[in-house]
Amino acid sequence: MNTDARHVVLGVTGSIGAYKAADLVRRLRDHGCTVTCLLTKEAEHFITPLTLQTLSEQRVYTDLFTLEDPHVIHTRMADRADLLIIAPATANVIGKLAHGLADDMLTCVALATKAKVLLAPAMNVHMYQHAAVQDNLRRLRQLRYHVVGPNLGSLACGYEALGHIADVDEIIRAALPLLGMSAPKSASPASKPRPGASASRSGAQKRRR
Numbered sequence: 400m401n402t403d404a405r406h407v408v409l410g411v412t413g414s415i416g417a418y419k420a421a422d423l424v425r426r427l428r429d430h431g432c433t434v435t436c437l438l439t440k441e442a443e444h445f446i447t448p449l450t451l452q453t454l455s456e457q458r459v460y461t462d463l464f465t466l467e468d469p470h471v472i473h474t475r476m477a478d479r480a481d482l483l484i485i486a487p488a489t490a491n492v493i494g495k496l497a498h499g500l501a502d503d504m505l506t507c508v509a510l511a512t513k514a515k516v517l518l519a520p521a522m523n524v525h526m527y528q529h530a531a532v533q534d535n536l537r538r539l540r541q542l543r544y545h546v547v548g549p550n551l552g553s554l555a556c557g558y559e560a561l562g563h564i565a566d567v568d569e570i571i572r573a574a575l576p577l578l579g580m581s582a583p584k585s586a587s588p589a590s591k592p593r594p595g596a597s598a599s600r601s602g603a604q605k606r607r608r
């Protein structure tokens with residue numbers, strides 16, 4: 400790990416929760432981190448590369464195959480990272496990582512990096528509770544990925560339920576110790592299992608409209 404400015408690679412995927420990536424960039428920079436953002440193709444439907452590039456003051460990468468840079472960017476990025484955060488992390492990217500798939504810039508960096516990886520899942524409650532997604536998250540925890548959230552909250556699909564991306568504060572509190580930086584005392588462990596199946600049983604899953 401670098402001893403000077405910590406380099407965080409922030410992967411953003413195709414979820415409504417992508418709007419939080421902008422604030423996350425600012426907050427990480429407030430902590431002295433350099434932040435490079437990688438967007439999946441689908442993430443670009445939810446947040447613009449320009450927004451993240453402006454806030455990070457770093458080039459944003461969206462395409463694995465580019466002629467604009469003669470270097471192999473994904474391996475360079477993987478080597479440079481002190482921490483990879485994927486926030487929001489879709490069911491799709493969680494599934495790909497759990498199975499070692501690498502078909503875009505973000506998943507290539509995730510497989511190539513020796514840095515710790517922190518995932519902030521965000522999705523519809525039924526997607527989150529699906530056995531396949533739960534299996535994939537269990538597998539990723541076994542592979543030493545760290546997971547923060549999701550939380551109970553208002554989902555874009557109209558449910559008040561589990562699946563809302565963790566708060567930016569919570570993601571920061573999970574990220575700082577992984578960067579070797581001290582987190583506020585109230586920090587909760589990033590990798591604490593959060594069983595999804597309890598939401599419907601506890602009556603927490605309600606339609607808003």
Ligand SMILES: Cc1cc2nc3c(=O)[nH]c(=O)nc-3n(C[C@H](O)[C@H](O)[C@H](O)COP(=O)(O)O)c2cc1C
Nearest residue numbers: 412413414415439441442489490491492521522523
């Ligand atoms: C409006 C909208 C919101 C979506 N929100 C989510 C989400 O929060 N979580 C999720 O897993 N998928 C969500 N999806 C589906 C993903 O965008 C889709 O699975 C996509 O292929 C993910 O690609 P990526 O993982 O490469 O970014 C949403 C799709 C739409 C149209």
